[in-house]
Amino acid sequence: MANKCTYLTEELYNYLLAASVRPHAVLEELRQRTMELSMGHMQISPEQGQFMSLLIKLMRGKRTLEIGVFTGYSTLAVALALPEDGKIIACDVNKEWTDIAQEYWKKANVTHKIKLHLAPADHTLKQLIADGELEQFDFAFIDADKLSNDKYYELCLQLLKPGGLIMLDNVFMHYGVLKNDKADEVCEAIRQINLKLLHDVRVDISMLPMGDGVTLARKR
Numbered sequence: 001m002a003n004k005c006t007y008l009t010e011e012l013y014n015y016l017l018a019a020s021v022r023p024h025a026v027l028e029e030l031r032q033r034t035m036e037l038s039m040g041h042m043q044i045s046p047e048q049g050q051f052m053s054l055l056i057k058l059m060r061g062k063r064t065l066e067i068g069v070f071t072g073y074s075t076l077a078v079a080l081a082l083p084e085d086g087k088i089i090a091c092d093v094n095k096e097w098t099d100i101a102q103e104y105w106k107k108a109n110v111t112h113k114i115k116l117h118l119a120p121a122d123h124t125l126k127q128l129i130a131d132g133e134l135e136q137f138d139f140a141f142i143d144a145d146k147l148s149n150d151k152y153y154e155l156c157l158q159l160l161k162p163g164g165l166i167m168l169d170n171v172f173m174h175y176g177v178l179k180n181d182k183a184d185e186v187c188e189a190i191r192q193i194n195l196k197l198l199h200d201v202r203v204d205i206s207m208l209p210m211g212d213g214v215t216l217a218r219k220r
Contacts, residue, residue, distance in 0.1 A: 005209045021046045026108040027076055033100065034071045042070055044143070044169065045211045049077035052141065055165065056081040061138035065159060066090040067121045067152045068144030072101025078141070079110035088114045089128065089137075091121035091144070122148065125155035135161045143169035146186045149193045153217075157202065160219045166203075168193065172213030 008016065027049065034043045056064070056078055062085065066075050069092035079088055092098050098116055105111045117124040121144055140156040142149060149168065156166050171177070171194055176187035194215070197205050203217040 017046060021050055024077075024080060024108075026104055027073065027080075029107070030071060030073055030076060030100075030104040033104075034073065037071070039070075044074050048169075048211045048214065049074060051210065052167065053077050053081035055167075056139060059138055059165065062086045063137045064088045065125070065137055065140035065156055067125075067140065067142045067156070068092060069098050069101055069116070070094075070143075071097050072104060074141055074143065075101060075114060076105060076108055076110065078139070079105065079113045080108065082110075082113055084113075086113050089124065090114055090116045091119070091124045092116070093118060093120060122151055122155060125152070125159065129155070129158055134158055135164075137161065138164050140164070140166045141169070142166065146170065146173070147189050149189060150196065153193065153197075157219060162219055164219045166217040166219070168197075168215045168217070170212045171207060171215045172209075174212060 006012070023046065031043065031046065034040045052074060062083060064078055064082070064087070066078070066088055069075055069090045075088060075090050079086070082088070095118060098118065102111070102116070105114055137159045138161060140160060142152045142156065144152065153166065153168070160166065171190060173187050173190045176184060177191050177194065179187060182188050194207070197203065197215055197217055203219055205215060205217050207213065207215045
């Protein structure tokens with residue numbers, strides 16, 4: 001029994017990976033390719049990708065949103081878990097990174113499940129609302145510019161069905177949330193969205209010590 005989270009040493013984390021993560025060949029190729037980039041550290045962890053896949057299967061999700069694609073690892077993890085007629089609306093503004101993503105989506109035969117929008121995410125989300133897509137999505141993953149988290153959260157909440165799930169990434173911001181430095185705009189924005197979710201009666205929440213911290217928010 002333990003009354004708080006067990007601290008993961010590198011040795012214990014490696015055991016976690018070896019004992020629980022079932023690597024998909026294309027996901028692993030993409031992970032290795034991404035780690036060669038100067039910004040490779042922005043990639044989510046393999047256990048988080050597998051956890052997202054499990055959530056999609058548990059929810060029997062069919063339509064999802066991704067805010068921030070990077071090289072497409074999380075998108076691919078979700079796409080592999082979706083049924084053949086499942087769809088992801090993937091939002092990003094970086095063509096160089098998403099070109100890599102599309103290469104591996106094609107290799108994994110999931111391109112038919114993913115619609116990439118190279119445009120500011122809030123524009124895409126607002127257009128979906130204008131097109132009558134309110135409460136039509138099962139899941140949303142928010143992992144983009146942190147100063148816009150609140151905006152993305154509010155738009156995704158409108159697009160999610162009751163019972164739908166939002167996952168917000170980097171809710172710890174590498175310990176930055178503990179510094180209470182209001183001059184650090186990014187950490188302050190994350191502290192504010194964390195506080196907002198704590199008191200938001202529209203959702204049920206759980207913050208998890210996975211990766212750099214994730215919060216799950218289920219729309220009531």
